[in-house]
Amino acid sequence: MIAPSTPTGSTGGAAPSVATPAAPTPGGSWLVEFARLVRWELFLAWRRRAMVITLGSLLLVGYLLIILFQFGVYISESADGQASAIQGDALTFPGAMSIGGGYVTYIGLLLFVVLAGALIGSEYSYSTLRLSLARGVGRGRLLAAQIVAMALMALGLTALMLLLSALVGLLGTAAGLPQTSATINAALFGELIVYWLALALNIFAYGLIALWIGTLSRSVAGAIAGPLVFIFVEVVAGEILTAIAAVTRPNTLVNLIAHLPAYLLGVNVGALISLAGDGPYPLTNGELSVSLPHALIVTVVYCALFVGISYLALSHRDILE
Amino acid sequence: MTTTVAPITSPATAQPQPEVILSTQGLTKRFGARLAVDGLSLEVRRGDVFALLGPNGSGKTTTLRMLLGLVWPTSGSISVFGQDFSGDARRQAALRRIGAVVEQPTFYPYLNARENLGGIATFAGLAATPQTRARIAWALDQVGLTPRAGDAYRKYSLGMKQRLGIAAALLTDPELVILDEPTNGLDPAGISEVRALIARLAQRGVTVLLSSHLLHEVQQVCTRVAIIQVGRLIAQGAVSELLQASRGVLLSFDQPDGAQRAAQALYAATLPWAPFASYLHEGGPVAGPWRLLVSAPHERAADLNALLVGAGVTPAEVRRHEASLEQYFLSLTGGAALAQLAPAYNTSDAHVDAPQTPAEATPDSTTQGGQA
Numbered sequence: 001m002i003a004p005s006t007p008t009g010s011t012g013g014a015a016p017s018v019a020t021p022a023a024p025t026p027g028g029s030w031l032v033e034f035a036r037l038v039r040w041e042l043f044l045a046w047r048r049r050a051m052v053i054t055l056g057s058l059l060l061v062g063y064l065l066i067i068l069f070q071f072g073v074y075i076s077e078s079a080d081g082q083a084s085a086i087q088g089d090a091l092t093f094p095g096a097m098s099i100g101g102g103y104v105t106y107i108g109l110l111l112f113v114v115l116a117g118a119l120i121g122s123e124y125s126y127s128t129l130r131l132s133l134a135r136g137v138g139r140g141r142l143l144a145a146q147i148v149a150m151a152l153m154a155l156g157l158t159a160l161m162l163l164l165s166a167l168v169g170l171l172g173t174a175a176g177l178p179q180t181s182a183t184i185n186a187a188l189f190g191e192l193i194v195y196w197l198a199l200a201l202n203i204f205a206y207g208l209i210a211l212w213i214g215t216l217s218r219s220v221a222g223a224i225a226g227p228l229v230f231i232f233v234e235v236v237a238g239e240i241l242t243a244i245a246a247v248t249r250p251n252t253l254v255n256l257i258a259h260l261p262a263y264l265l266g267v268n269v270g271a272l273i274s275l276a277g278d279g280p281y282p283l284t285n286g287e288l289s290v291s292l293p294h295a296l297i298v299t300v301v302y303c304a305l306f307v308g309i310s311y312l313a314l315s316h317r318d319i320l321e
Numbered sequence: 322m323t324t325t326v327a328p329i330t331s332p333a334t335a336q337p338q339p340e341v342i343l344s345t346q347g348l349t350k351r352f353g354a355r356l357a358v359d360g361l362s363l364e365v366r367r368g369d370v371f372a373l374l375g376p377n378g379s380g381k382t383t384t385l386r387m388l389l390g391l392v393w394p395t396s397g398s399i400s401v402f403g404q405d406f407s408g409d410a411r412r413q414a415a416l417r418r419i420g421a422v423v424e425q426p427t428f429y430p431y432l433n434a435r436e437n438l439g440g441i442a443t444f445a446g447l448a449a450t451p452q453t454r455a456r457i458a459w460a461l462d463q464v465g466l467t468p469r470a471g472d473a474y475r476k477y478s479l480g481m482k483q484r485l486g487i488a489a490a491l492l493t494d495p496e497l498v499i500l501d502e503p504t505n506g507l508d509p510a511g512i513s514e515v516r517a518l519i520a521r522l523a524q525r526g527v528t529v530l531l532s533s534h535l536l537h538e539v540q541q542v543c544t545r546v547a548i549i550q551v552g553r554l555i556a557q558g559a560v561s562e563l564l565q566a567s568r569g570v571l572l573s574f575d576q577p578d579g580a581q582r583a584a585q586a587l588y589a590a591t592l593p594w595a596p597f598a599s600y601l602h603e604g605g606p607v608a609g610p611w612r613l614l615v616s617a618p619h620e621r622a623a624d625l626n627a628l629l630v631g632a633g634v635t636p637a638e639v640r641r642h643e644a645s646l647e648q649y650f651l652s653l654t655g656g657a658a659l660a661q662l663a664p665a666y667n668t669s670d671a672h673v674d675a676p677q678t679p680a681e682a683t684p685d686s687t688t689q690g691g692q693a
Contacts, residue, residue, distance in 0.1 A: 021455035023494030026417060026446030033446050040443045047431060127427040131489075134389040134423065135444035136416035138409055318352075319391040 034145060037137065041149035045119055055111045062107050063161065066099060067091070067168055074177070088178035093169030094188060095179060098283040100165025101199050104158050105273060112157055112203040113227035116150055117210040121220030127321040139315045146211065147307060154204035155196075162196055187280045195283055198276035202269040205299060206231065208306035215310040218321065234266050262290050265302045271295040339366040340403075342497060342528055343388065348397035350383050350552075357383045359552035360397065365497075365530055365545075370523045372543040373532040376654055380552035381532040382424055385501050388530075389421050402496070417445060420495035422503060426486025430475035434466055434485050437474055441489045460488040463518070479506030487518065498522060500531040504538065516542050540646035550654050564644050569616045570595075570625055573638040580611040586632035587615065587625075594621055599652055614642055 028036070046052065070090045077087055089095030123129045132142055173179065182188065206227045213226025238261045245258030261267055271290045277283030290298075343365040350358040358380040365371045373381050386392040388399060390412050399406035401415040428437040438457040439449065447453045461470050464484035469477070477485065483506050490498050500519075504512045512535070519529055519542045533539050539546065540560060547557040556563060574580050584598050595617035617625060619641040626639045644652075 021452060021459050023492075024442070024447045024450065024452045024456055027448055028446070032448075036443050036446075036448070040440055043436075044429065044432075047429075047436070049431075126430060128429055130389075130391050130423060131428065131441060132444040133391055134416060134419075134421050135441065136413040136446070137444050138413055316393070318393060319386070 034141060034148075037132075037141065037145035038148045038152070041119070041145050042152060045115065045149070045153060048118065051115065051118060055115055059108060059111055059157075059161070060164075063100070063103055063164065066103060070099065088172070089180050091168065091172035092177050092179040093166060093173045094182055094184075094192065094281050094283070096165045096169030096172060097162055097192065097195070098277065100161045100168075101158075101195060101273070101277060101283060104161040104199055105202055105270075108157055108161060108199075109203045109206055109231075110228070112154065113206050113210050114224050115153070116207040117214055117223030117225075117227065118220055120146065120211050120214035121217070121223035124214070124218035124321050125220050129321065130319050133319060140311060143211075143215075143307075143311055143314055147208070150207045150211065151200070151204050154200040154207060157203065158196055158199040162192070162199070182281050191277065191280060191283070194276040195273070198269075198273040201299065202273055205265060205269055205303055205306075208303055208310075212306040212310050215313050231266070234264050237261075238264050238267065262294070263298055265299065268295040268298040268302075272299065339368050341365065341400075342367045342402055343530065344400045345384075345388075346398045346400075348384065348387060348399065349395045350380070350387060350392060351395045357552050358387070358394075358549075361549065361552070361554050363547050363554070363557065365528060367496075367528055368523065368526055369545050370519060370529045370543045371531070372539040372546040373530065373549065374536065374539065374546055374650055375532075375549040377534075379549050379654075381549065382501055383552075384549070385421075385423055385499055385530075385532060388499060389419070389423060390416060391423070417493070418495055419497045419499060420490035420493060421499040421501075422483075422486035422490050423499070423501045425479070425502075425505065426482050426489070428474045428482075428485060428489075431473055433473055434461055434470045434477075434488070437485065438489060438492055441492055445493045447493070456492060460492045461485075463491060464488045465514075480508060480511055483507055484511075487515070491522075495527065497528045497530065500529065502533060503531055504533065504535055512538060536645070536647040536650055546646070548650060548653055555653050556649075560646060563649055564646065568619065568644060569614050569642045570619065570622045571638075571640050571642040572613045572615060572625070572629070572636040573640075574611045574613070574634075575637045577611055579634060579636070580613040582632075582634045583613050583629050583636070586629055586634055589632075590628055592617070592628075594618060595625065 026033075074087045074091060090099050129142075133139065209227040209230050210223045213230075214220075214223025217223065217226070241257050241260050245254055248254045248257075267289060271288050272292075272295050274284045274288055275292055275295070288295075341364050343363070345361055345363045348358055348361040348363075349356070361380070361384060363373075363384075373384065375381050383392060387394050388401070388406075390406070401412075402418060404411045404415055406412050406415060429440065432440070435457055438460060439453075442449070442453050442457065458467070458470075461467050464487050466481065466484055466488060469481065474482070474485070483503065487500070487503060490500065503519075504515050507515060516538055519531070522529055523542075523544075531539075531543070543560055545557070545559050546563065548555050572580070572583055574583065580600055584600075587595060587598060595615050597616040599614045599616075600611070615625060622639050622641060626636060629636055
């Protein structure tokens with residue numbers, strides 16, 4: 001029942017339950033309001049508890065299985081008297097970080113795009129986009145808030161996995177497992193931070209594909225399937241192009257084809273991760289198929305394209321949902 | 322043709338018009354080949370309870386979406402609070418002063434009412450302060466949702482969702498409230514409460530723009546209306562003035578051809594004070610008398626009767642007719658509105674200079690009504 005109230009808005013009737021408070025007025029700078037929007041986007045992700053718990057559980061269980069596998073390999077080789085520092089590195093600090101990093105690069109990426117796709121696509125499937133736009137939130141600002149929230153989630157997810165890996169590694173080190181000597185110093189922590197940022201950039205870039213496809217398709221299914229299809233096509237295309245270049249007599253076209261994989265997103269963010277974990281402690285194999293500037297430029301161009309297309313689509317669209 | 326009824330007052334006695342806080346000029350929206358809104362020019366003044374009326378698909382919701390910046394106009398302009406709506410910054414500033422519910426309210430289904438209103442507050446630029454939380458509690462209390470404020474939105478009935486939509490519209494104490502079909506899904510008590518709520522908003526000086534199919538409700542709460550059909554404005558003005566213009570003399574006949582003969586007699590007489598007439602029929606095609614509504618001043622009822630008796634067409638009943646908004650609406654929108662708005666009351670326009678036989682007019686109208 002809609003409560004009666006006096007003309008001034010205060011609740012009337014026999015037992016007014018809530019007094020009329022003064023209407024709050026908008027406050028804060030553009031940046032403060034933007035920060036509130038970002039926080040709201042993060043809150044929406046957090047409140048999708050079933051999804052967060054499911055994806056988080058999958059992530060942790062998968063990681064635990066890998067650690068148990070590594071531990072099984074170590075025990076098996078110890079029993080044969082063949083266990084060496086190299087086997088121990090996967091279970092000690094800082095070597096264990098590479099297991100966590102590799103895990104988040106592939107499995108974390110898949111789970112992240114599912115979460116990002118669900119969040120972006122559901123704004124359309126739930127028809128909630130109009131809630132913000134009809135309240136004066138600019139379309140560009142809304143998109144920017146979604147992107148910043150996605151970046152923070154990417155940073156949080158990778159940080160969580162790396163911290164978990166560090167914990168596993170410290171336990172392994174404390175247990176006295178053999179390991180390659182590593183100097184714990186500022187340079188190592190610097191490497192870990194850059195490694196963390198590169199890992200986060202990897203899943204963030206693919207999260208932007210969820211934003212792009214989700215905005216274009218206006219559906220959860222599209223937003224989730226889009227990045228997964230992109231990854232699949234990218235891997236298959238990379239292999240096919242490489243194979244063509246390898247088996248065909250060199251000419252101008254083949255040379256061009258041979259260079260195309262260097263412009264795939266995965267190759268370039270992979271190169272950034274590889275470079276970030278290359279030293280002083282070798283968390284990655286350090287193999288680079290492209291240079292650092294090339295990898296950075298291509299990755300930035302991809303991200304800019306995903307964001308730009310999403311913005312153009314959203315800003316020109318009629319919100320009919 | 323657009324009918325705009327304005328009060329006829331001399332300059333000396335004219336009252337100052339309230340500020341126009343929302344206006345559209347030639348507002349047009351085309352979706353591909355379909356013209357949804359066609360050159361709509363509206364004017365909503367401060368303090369108005371303004372109803373946008375029209376059959377389904379007439380462009381009401383598209384119009385409201387354009388006013389909220391959700392749909393981009395193909396052409397035309399919108400001015401809100403005296404500011405052109407086309408610039409991003411101005412539009413966003415104006416929207417901060419508007420509370421709205423468009424179509425069926427939608428919220429995040431996994432959040433509860435408090436959390437959803439918290440989101441609305443965030444979108445409106447409000448900080449999560451105790452004052453904002455108190456306002457959220459107040460808004461929920463206003464619509465009677467306090468006991469269910471902690472339940473997830475997906476568990477709400479349609480009526481509760483509608484109430485939450487209204488609470489969201491009231492949250493920031495807006496100067497203009499836009500409600501699209503606010504009584505959808507509400508039971509009769511809920512409809513009455515929404516009517517009371519709108520009246521309270523009007524008393525507080527809040528301007529209300531609503532769309533509705535419930536013409537009886539609209540007539541009770543609205544001060545001004547605009548009627549649109551197929552995207553075009555066909556009438557706009559104060560409710561009282563529109564109804565005043567559609568008053569007339571209602572003639573009833575016992576014979577099936579009585580109304581037709583009367584229309585022909587009036588046409589032949591060429592009366593300057595009775596320029597139009599409409600056939601009215603209540604009930605099924607064979608039940609009840611034929612009736613003719615003549616747009617003539619009430620004081621001319623006796624003259625009309627004398628003229629028709631002289632012509633050999635004696636009405637069974639002559640009485641003054643006070644049109645309801647529903648009748649006025651139907652007379653303007655015709656058959657397109659019948660199926661959804663008035664299954665038991667059909668009308669077919671019959672201009673006096675081109676009389677139409679009841680036999681031609683009725684079956685179609687009745688069929689449409691019967692299908693509703």
